[in-house]
Amino acid sequence: EAEVAQSPRYKITEKSQAVAFWCDPISGHATLYWYRQILGQGPELLVQFQDESVVDDSQLPKDRFSAERLKGVDSTLKIQPAELGDSAMYLCASSLASGGPDTQYFGPGTRLTVL
């Protein structure tokens, strides 16, 4: 069964350092999402891509976060500089197409700890 791949699974960094997370969606899925899940909370959407274009980044803290999906396949989320409050699980999800109630398939996540 096809899955969303994410790496690394765990990342420990010091504040003010740069970190990057990678996501490879299910083959053929045009839509890709990045969510952040703080411990004990539900995931919150950071950014949504349709192919290589950003559809929604209204909740992305653009002063320190950036995301790209250059060829419309895999994606990278970057934080620079990392802050203590960025410690969370970063989840990637993909779906066949956006704009309808298509199922979003989630990857295992990257757990970030900022010291």
Added chain:
Amino acid sequence: GNSVTQMEGPVTLSEEAFLTINCTYTATGYPSLFWYVQYPGEGLQLLLKATKADDKGSNKGFEATYRKETTSFHLEKGSVQVSDSAVYFCALSLGVSGGGADGLTFGKGTHLIIQP
């Protein structure tokens, strides 16, 4: 704005008990509604969904009915098993057909513990 409120956990039940996890929502439009489940050590996965009022989503013995008049989407199961122990998230999406933003807005999650 859009928001989802679900009952606080943990919810602890005995095996074969009846389960209800309450979920209510606030939305600026006409949302689709979802229940996602996260089993220990695993990623989020869709449990069931409903896209319009009075629709009933069902899967693995779980059911939820989209109630527009009460803005609710409560999750129910008639007889729970130990294997149902997990964290359950209610979510909504305002995506409409034809493309556009359709990210999920999640509740905080309800941790369900089933004891043998």
